[in-house]
Structures are given as C-alpha cells and as structure tokens.
Amino acid sequence: MNQEKNDATSTSLPLRGFAMVLIAVAVVLGLWALYALTQGGGDEESTPAAATSSAPAGGAEGPTTSAAAPSQQPEADAEHSSDAPSPAPAPAEDAAPAAEQPEQANPAPAEQPAPKKVSVLNNSMTQGLADRVSRDLEGKGYELGEVGNFPEEVLPETTVFFPKGDAVAEAEARKIASGLGGIARENIDSLPDRATEGRGLTVVLTDA
Structure with a gap:
C-alpha cells in the first residue's frame, strides 16, 4: 500500500x-x-x-x-536694364546740314560780268559817224560787234540798247549812253540779231 x-x-x-x-x-x-x-x-x-x-x-x-x-x-530686372546699352544720342551736327539744305538747293546765282561787246549803228545823216564812235569805244576796252547803218526806223535820239531783264547790262548801257549824250532802253525787234546775241549792247547814233 x-x-x-x-x-x-x-x-x-x-x-x-x-x-x-x-x-x-x-x-x-x-x-x-x-x-x-x-x-x-x-x-x-x-x-x-x-x-x-x-x-x-x-x-x-x-x-x-x-x-x-x-x-x-526686381534685382535681376534692374541688372538686365542696367546692362542693356542705352541708345546713343543723335549727333547735333547731323541736323545742321538738314537746316542748310534749302540754302544749298537754291544758291544765289553768280553775278554776270558787264557785257563788253558793243555794236555801233548810224541812224543819222552824218557820214562815218559810226566808225568814229566805234573806234572810241574800242579804245575804252569794248569789243566791237556790228558797225554800220540802221535804216529800219528813225530814232529821236541816240540810244544804247540792252537785253531785257539784265540789270548788269542795263547799267553798262547807261554808262555808255551818258558818254554819248543819249539814253538807254531795252532791245527792240528791229535791231539786227547779230548785234543783240550774247548779251551784246547796241548803240544807235542819231543827229540829236
């Protein structure tokens, strides 16, 4: 147990x-x-x-x-704007020729010299008058053109003719007329063509 x-x-x-x-x-x-x-x-x-x-x-x-x-x-924009080159101002000299162009476009015509070619025509009853006067003018430095008679019409007084509108020729014609006791006037149609060509002056002598 x-x-x-x-x-x-x-x-x-x-x-x-x-x-x-x-x-x-x-x-x-x-x-x-x-x-x-x-x-x-x-x-x-x-x-x-x-x-x-x-x-x-x-x-x-x-x-x-x-x-x-x-x-x-903005800083980047400012740098970019400062780096960009500013346009150069146009030189002031360029404007000067532009202002002077009107004067250059219409220059004043050069004054022509006084004509020295003179034709002497006798419209008087005095024989050989044109020869004597022409020799006298030649001695004063004038160049002789036509020397002869002017039978087309009878003028009242000794006249020195000059081209129309030619102030210099007119002054020279008045100078010659003053020495001859005559007058100066513009050319007339009855004058010979050879006498008036080339700004020539024409002296028509009368008895007056």
Whole structure:
C-alpha cells in the first residue's frame, strides 16, 4: 500500500515540474508578445509624429523660397536694364546740314560780268559817224560787234540798247549812253540779231 503511494507521488512530481516549465514558458512568451506590441505601437506613433514635425518645417520653407523669388526678380530686372546699352544720342551736327539744305538747293546765282561787246549803228545823216564812235569805244576796252547803218526806223535820239531783264547790262548801257549824250532802253525787234546775241549792247547814233 505504501509502495503504491510512493510510486504515485514519484510520478506526480515530474508532471508538476513539466507543468511549471510550460507555465513559465507561456509567461515569458506573453511578456515578449506584450513587449513587442508595445515597441511596435511606439514606432508607429513616433513615425507620424516625425512626419508631422517635418511637414511644417518644409511648409515653412516653401513660403520663404517663394517670397524670396519676387525680391530677387526686381534685382535681376534692374541688372538686365542696367546692362542693356542705352541708345546713343543723335549727333547735333547731323541736323545742321538738314537746316542748310534749302540754302544749298537754291544758291544765289553768280553775278554776270558787264557785257563788253558793243555794236555801233548810224541812224543819222552824218557820214562815218559810226566808225568814229566805234573806234572810241574800242579804245575804252569794248569789243566791237556790228558797225554800220540802221535804216529800219528813225530814232529821236541816240540810244544804247540792252537785253531785257539784265540789270548788269542795263547799267553798262547807261554808262555808255551818258558818254554819248543819249539814253538807254531795252532791245527792240528791229535791231539786227547779230548785234543783240550774247548779251551784246547796241548803240544807235542819231543827229540829236
């Protein structure tokens, strides 16, 4: 009887020890699982927090960059405008020729010299009068043209004819007429063509 109790007691001891081991293992596994869950939840919570903390920093940098860009743009525009070469002012000398063009376009005509060719025609009853007067004019430096008679019409007084509109020739004709005691007037149609060509003067002598 005692032997059976001893056998039963010896058999139950190993079973208890095994059960204690299993319980200890279960407790360790439970603690490990709890630890793992605790650590995993902390990582997940810390990750969003880090993302959240980094997001404002990035968001804060965005406006700073965009705000800095407009401030730099006027400087760039100013540098660009200062680097661009300014147009050179037109030289003042270019305007001077333009103002002088009207004067150059219509230059004053050069004054012609006094005519020195003189034809002497006799319209009087005195023979050889034209020859004597022509020699006298030639001696004063005049060039002789026609020397002869003027029978086409009878003039009232000695006349020196000059081309119409020629002020210089008119002045020279009046000078000759003054020395002969006559008058000066514009050419008439009855004068010989050879006497009036080339701004020539024509002296028609009369008895008056």
